[in-house]
Amino acid sequence: MTAALAVSGITRHFFGVAALGGVEFAVPAGSITGLIGPNGAGKSTLLNVVSGLLKPDGGEVRFMGEAVTGAAPHRLAARGLTRTFQVARGFPKMSVFQHLMLYGPRQPGERLLQAPMWGAAARRREAELAERAWSIARRLRLSHVIDAPVTALSGGQKKLVEIGRTLMAEPRMILLDEPMAGVNPTLTAEIAAHLQALNAEGITLCLVEHDMALIRQLCGHVVVMAQGRTLVTGSFDEVVANTEVQEAYLGRRH
Numbered sequence: 001m002t003a004a005l006a007v008s009g010i011t012r013h014f015f016g017v018a019a020l021g022g023v024e025f026a027v028p029a030g031s032i033t034g035l036i037g038p039n040g041a042g043k044s045t046l047l048n049v050v051s052g053l054l055k056p057d058g059g060e061v062r063f064m065g066e067a068v069t070g071a072a073p074h075r076l077a078a079r080g081l082t083r084t085f086q087v088a089r090g091f092p093k094m095s096v097f098q099h100l101m102l103y104g105p106r107q108p109g110e111r112l113l114q115a116p117m118w119g120a121a122a123r124r125r126e127a128e129l130a131e132r133a134w135s136i137a138r139r140l141r142l143s144h145v146i147d148a149p150v151t152a153l154s155g156g157q158k159k160l161v162e163i164g165r166t167l168m169a170e171p172r173m174i175l176l177d178e179p180m181a182g183v184n185p186t187l188t189a190e191i192a193a194h195l196q197a198l199n200a201e202g203i204t205l206c207l208v209e210h211d212m213a214l215i216r217q218l219c220g221h222v223v224v225m226a227q228g229r230t231l232v233t234g235s236f237d238e239v240v241a242n243t244e245v246q247e248a249y250l251g252r253r254h
C-alpha cells in the first residue's frame with residue numbers, strides 16, 4: 001500500500017491532559033478513508049494537527065512520503081493537502097465566488113527584472129482562477145448562488161462551498177470534517193456522489209463522520225480512534241465486528 005498520508009506517534013496535550021496519545025495510521029493513496037470514534041476520541045484534534053492548525057507535541061506526519069509535521073496550512077495546500085471545516089470558515093458576507101477566489105493559489109510574481117510582465121501575468125492568472133471558480137461552482141451545482149453571500153446559503157450548500165474552496169487549490173488529498181453533518185438527506189446523497197466522483201478522479205479523501213451508514217457506503221478503509229489512540233483499522237465490516245470498537249462506543253475505559 002502506498003500511503004498518501006502517514007501519521008506516526010502523534011501526541012498532543014491540552015493543559016497537561018493528553019488529547020492524542022501516540023496516534024498511528026495511514027491513509028492509502030486513492031482511498032476514501034473514514035476516521036471514526038466516539039465523542040472526545042481526538043478526531044478533530046488529529047485533523048487539526050495533520051492540517052497544520054495545531055502543532056503536535058511529538059510524532060510525525062508524512063504526506064506523499066515527505067515529512068510535513070507542523071507545516072502551515074498554506075504550505076500543505078501548495079503540496080496538495082487541503083481540508084474542510086465542520087462550519088464554513090472565512091468571511092460570511094463575501095459571495096460564493098469571492099470566497100472561492102480567495103483560496104485559489106496565486107503564482108509568485110515574476111522576478112523584478114521582468115516587472116513589466118507582472119501585471120499581464122497576474123491578470124491572466126486571475127482570469128484562470130475565475131474560470132476555475134466558475135467550473136467548480138457548476139460542478140457542485142452552486143452556480144445559481146455564486147453571487148449570493150455565504151450567509152444566505154443552506155447548511156448543505158455551505159458544506160458544498162467548503163468542498164469547492166478545497167478544490168480551488170487543486171488538491172491531491174482532502175481531509176473532510178463531518179461534511180454531511182446537519183445536511184438534509186437529498187443534499188447528503190448529492191455530497192456523497194460528489195465525493196465519490198472526486199475520488200474516482202484520483203483525489204484521496206479522509207473523512208471524519210459520525211453517520212455510520214455513510215461511512216459504510218463511502219469508505220473502503222476505516223480507522224477507529226478512542227481516547228486519543230488508534231484502536232483498529234480495516235474495512236467497515238471488520239471494524240464494526242471488533243469487540244474493542246464496540247466497547248469503545250459503549251463507553252468502556254481501556
Ligand SMILES: Nc1ncnc2c1ncn2[C@@H]1O[C@H](COP(=O)(O)OP(=O)(O)OP(=O)(O)O)[C@@H](O)[C@H]1O
Nearest residue numbers: 014015018019037038039040041042043044045046
Ligand atoms: N482546545 C482545547 N482545549 C482543551 N481541550 C481540548 C481542546 N481541543 C480538544 N480538547 C480535548 O481533547 C479531547 C479530544 O477532543 P476532540 O474534539 O479532538 O475529539 P473528537 O473525537 O473530535 O470528538 P467529537 O466527535 O465530539 O467532535 C477531548 O477530551 C477534548 O475535550
